[in-house]
Amino acid sequence: MKDQFFTYIQNLQDQITSKLEEVDGSAKFREDNWQRPEGGGGRTRVIENGNVFEKGGVNISAVHGKLPESMQKMFGVGEVDFFACGLSLVIHPKSPMVPTVHANWRYFEMYDESGNVIDSWFGGGQDLTPYYLFDEDAVHFHKTSKTACDKHDPEFYPKYKKQCDSYFWNAHRHEARGIGGLFFDYLKATEKRSMQDWFDFVTEVGNNFLESYVPIVEKRKDLPYDESHRNWQEIRRGRYVEFNLVHDKGTLFGLKTNGRIESILMSLPPHVQWVYDHHPEPGSPESELLEVLSKPKDWL
Amino acid sequence: MKDQFFTYIQNLQDQITSKLEEVDGSAKFREDNWQRPEGGGGRTRVIENGNVFEKGGVNISAVHGKLPESMQKMFGVGEVDFFACGLSLVIHPKSPMVPTVHANWRYFEMYDESGNVIDSWFGGGQDLTPYYLFDEDAVHFHKTSKTACDKHDPEFYPKYKKQCDSYFWNAHRHEARGIGGLFFDYLKATEKRSMQDWFDFVTEVGNNFLESYVPIVEKRKDLPYDESHRNWQEIRRGRYVEFNLVHDKGTLFGLKTNGRIESILMSLPPHVQWVYDHHPEPGSPESELLEVLSKPKDWL
Numbered sequence: 001m002k003d004q005f006f007t008y009i010q011n012l013q014d015q016i017t018s019k020l021e022e023v024d025g026s027a028k029f030r031e032d033n034w035q036r037p038e039g040g041g042g043r044t045r046v047i048e049n050g051n052v053f054e055k056g057g058v059n060i061s062a063v064h065g066k067l068p069e070s071m072q073k074m075f076g077v078g079e080v081d082f083f084a085c086g087l088s089l090v091i092h093p094k095s096p097m098v099p100t101v102h103a104n105w106r107y108f109e110m111y112d113e114s115g116n117v118i119d120s121w122f123g124g125g126q127d128l129t130p131y132y133l134f135d136e137d138a139v140h141f142h143k144t145s146k147t148a149c150d151k152h153d154p155e156f157y158p159k160y161k162k163q164c165d166s167y168f169w170n171a172h173r174h175e176a177r178g179i180g181g182l183f184f185d186y187l188k189a190t191e192k193r194s195m196q197d198w199f200d201f202v203t204e205v206g207n208n209f210l211e212s213y214v215p216i217v218e219k220r221k222d223l224p225y226d227e228s229h230r231n232w233q234e235i236r237r238g239r240y241v242e243f244n245l246v247h248d249k250g251t252l253f254g255l256k257t258n259g260r261i262e263s264i265l266m267s268l269p270p271h272v273q274w275v276y277d278h279h280p281e282p283g284s285p286e287s288e289l290l291e292v293l294s295k296p297k298d299w300l
Numbered sequence: 301m302k303d304q305f306f307t308y309i310q311n312l313q314d315q316i317t318s319k320l321e322e323v324d325g326s327a328k329f330r331e332d333n334w335q336r337p338e339g340g341g342g343r344t345r346v347i348e349n350g351n352v353f354e355k356g357g358v359n360i361s362a363v364h365g366k367l368p369e370s371m372q373k374m375f376g377v378g379e380v381d382f383f384a385c386g387l388s389l390v391i392h393p394k395s396p397m398v399p400t401v402h403a404n405w406r407y408f409e410m411y412d413e414s415g416n417v418i419d420s421w422f423g424g425g426q427d428l429t430p431y432y433l434f435d436e437d438a439v440h441f442h443k444t445s446k447t448a449c450d451k452h453d454p455e456f457y458p459k460y461k462k463q464c465d466s467y468f469w470n471a472h473r474h475e476a477r478g479i480g481g482l483f484f485d486y487l488k489a490t491e492k493r494s495m496q497d498w499f500d501f502v503t504e505v506g507n508n509f510l511e512s513y514v515p516i517v518e519k520r521k522d523l524p525y526d527e528s529h530r531n532w533q534e535i536r537r538g539r540y541v542e543f544n545l546v547h548d549k550g551t552l553f554g555l556k557t558n559g560r561i562e563s564i565l566m567s568l569p570p571h572v573q574w575v576y577d578h579h580p581e582p583g584s585p586e587s588e589l590l591e592v593l594s595k596p597k598d599w600l
Contacts, residue, residue: 032577046576055576172555238568245545246555255472255546262577268538270575274568276346276355277332 001120001195002083005107006062008199009087010043012105012206013060016089017045019210020058023217024050029058034260039065040083044263048270052098052221056091057266067110070253080118081111087206088250090267091213096233097223099130099137099178100240101213102267104250105206120195122202123185125160126209127168128216129178129240131233133289135299137216138179142299144212145182145205152201160184165296170243175293177243181212232286235278237269244268301420301495302383305407305502306362309387310343312405312506313360316389317345319510320358323517324350329358334560339365340383344563348570352398352521356391357566367410370553380418381411387506388550390567391513396533397523399430399437399478400540401513402567404550405506420495422502423485425460426509427468428516429478429540431533433589435599437516438479442599444512445482445505452501460484465596470543475593477543481512532586535578537569544568 017029027050035041042061047053062085072078086106093100103126110119128141142161149156164183169176182205187198244251244267254264280286317329327350335341342361347353362385372378386406393400403426410419428441442461449456464483469476482505487498544551544567554564580586 030576048576055574057576172561234571238572241541241572242545242565245542246552252546261472265542265574266576268574270573271534272538272541272572272574274355274565274570274572276330276348276357276566277562 001199002085002107002109005122005199005202006085008203008206009060009085009105012209013043013045013058013087016210017047017058019214020047020053020056020091023214023221024052026051027053032263034263036061036063036065036260039063042260042263044260044266046266050094052093052095052217054092054094055266055270056089057263058087058089058091059263059266060087061085061263075110075119077110077119081115083109083111086124088267092237092269093217093221095221095223096131096225096229097220098217099128099220100237100269102127102129103206103209105202107202120188121185122187122195122198124202124205125164125167125181125183126205126212127164127178127181127183128213129236130289131236132229132285133179133292134220137220138297138299140216141179141181141212144208146300148204148208149182149201151204152197156184156201157182162296168243169247170239171247173239173242175239175290176296177240177293179292179299180296231273232280234269234271234273235275236289237272238274241268241272301499302385302407302409305422305499306385308499308503308506309360309385309405313343313345313358313387316510317347317358319514320347320353320356320391323514323521324352326351327353332563334563336361336363336365336560339363342560342563344560344566346566350394352393352395352517354392354394355566355570356389357563358387358389358391359563359566360387361385361563375410375419377410377419381415383409383411386424388567392537392569393517393521395521395523396431396525396529397520398517399428399520400537400569401429402427403506403509405502407502420488421485422487422495422498424502424505425464425467425481425483426505426512427464427478427481427483428513429536430589431536432529432585433479433592434520437520438597438599440516441479441481441512444508446600448504448508449482449501451504452497456484456501457482462596468543469547470539471547473539473542475539475590476596477540477593479592479599480596531573532580534569534571534573535575536589537572538574541568541572 027047029045029047032044040063044059046057064083067080067082088104090102105124112118146157160182164180167183189195327347329345329347332344340363344359346357364383367382388404390402405424412418446457460482464480467483489495
């Protein structure tokens with residue numbers, strides 16, 4: 001399974017980066033291969049200062065070795081070996097009219113002393129962070145997410161949509177990071193579902209990513225905007241930073257276990273503002289966005 | 301003691317904000333008074349878009365009530381009442397040639413059921429974060445810090461300087477946030493020193509703040525700079541954000557205990573950049589700064 005999934009994310013990285021380069025029409029992804037001293041490494045691809053994309057990363061990694069102590073506690077195990085691989089992406093478009101997107105698909109294995117797999121699971125999801133909200137974009141993102149889920153189980157979309165709303169909650173601001181999507185974790189083999197079934201589901205969601213996001217980019221990338229829209233985008237990106245550095249488990253885990261910092265923090269937006277006690281005009285599009293982010297919404 | 305110290309920080313806030321307004325010559329501090337539902341409140345003063353200061357806050361607060369659960373664990377006590385007051389300031393100048401400064405002076409008390417003080421201590425310090433390093437500014441900041449310390453004990457400066465270097469360490473970047481200063485905490489009454497002695501010491505450092513910082517501002521505020529200097533400043537401010545959101549105990553405590561968010565996060569810089577895998581030219585002033593920040597330096 002680990003080879004099967006790692007091959008999958010390698011190919012998916014190629015597909016996604018070549019499509020995003022095509023959409024951008026100007027910038028190309030820069031590739032950095034890195035090694036993890038304790039075992040494994042990754043292939044980071046970052047695009048900057050494009051026509052459409054101001055900054056984005058589409059990274060894969062496959063790491064292995066002794067499970068770090070902090071994760072032993074988290075998983076309730078002792079000293080075991082592990083393997084983890086995944087694809088993580090965050091795309092920050094230049095135009096405030098085009099939403100930021102994040103997606104991640106990952107696979108985890110743990111082994112006993114003889115090298116037998118004692119536990120394994122998939123995790124991942126995708127979520128959208130608009131600065132100016134077009135309801136039909138949110139609906140499109142959720143509808144394509146649901147379509148991918150429904151091919152496997154009608155209960156998946158409502159469940160993983162709800163988990164997404166819970167996870168991407170900027171608790172100290174009492175607001176959502178964005179308009180959600182899907183979030184799933186610890187997808188393990190059960191009587192009902194094999195790891196191959198979960199592989200089929202997770203790769204369905206992965207294959208669906210470009211269809212859920214690119215049409216939104218195409219539709220909004222040429223809309224006019226001015227400095228006031230851009231300021232609002234940069235202020236909202238501040239909230240993105242706050243979420244990633246204060247609440248996001250993946251980011252904090254990477255920072256505290258000596259991961260490759262630049263690959264982890266490629267998720268941070270290029271230009272960001274913090275304005276003291278900023279409140280948009282009541283009734284403005286900026287204010288309407290805040291209203292929507294104040295509680296999870298059913299988009300379908 | 302609590303009344304004595306709270307009166308002191310109220311007056312110090314007035315002194316500092318009026319001097320900084322004078323230095324700025326254009327912007328004025330905006331004042332926001334706020335109440336804490338569980339007891340107490342604060343007086344936040346923020347300056348934005350000045351001639352000299354792009355964003356800064358000089359805040360006081362005095363809060364009391366039941367000690368939050370997370371702090372019970374930290375202090376190894378049960379359900380007790382507490383009182384805490386302090387002044388916190390962060391000043392982000394517009395010019396990359398002028399360093400950011402942070403300072404804080406605080407006092408804490410805990411009570412038994414009859415309202416008797418069972419423990420009390422002072423804490424605080426001041427530290428400087430330059431974007432372009434002028435050695436003589438770092439020396440001035442440390443020398444004035446040392447002068448204030450030496451009036452009370454020649455062991456204070458080396459001890460609190462070292463604690464500052466340890467505390468303001470951006471561990472995930474393997475670099476210091478800035479060039480340090482003073483950091484002290486849990487200053488409690490001993491046979492050798494009464495709380496009044498500590499009050500005298502902490503207020504000595506507080507009274508010394510303007511002298512340690514303002515001459516640096518005056519000296520550097522009119523130096524020429526261009527967009528490349530400004531970009532570097534904004535990139536380095538990203539590290540400031542990373543420290544405050546990932547490592548700073550005060551910020552995280554505030555965020556997780558429902559403090560007034562805008563007063564806590566006034567410390568975040570106004571305009572910030574994250575550039576993927578940025579490295580300055582070897583031998584450049586930017587590169588020399590990184591060299592200095594890679595390990596604590598003895599400035600005196």
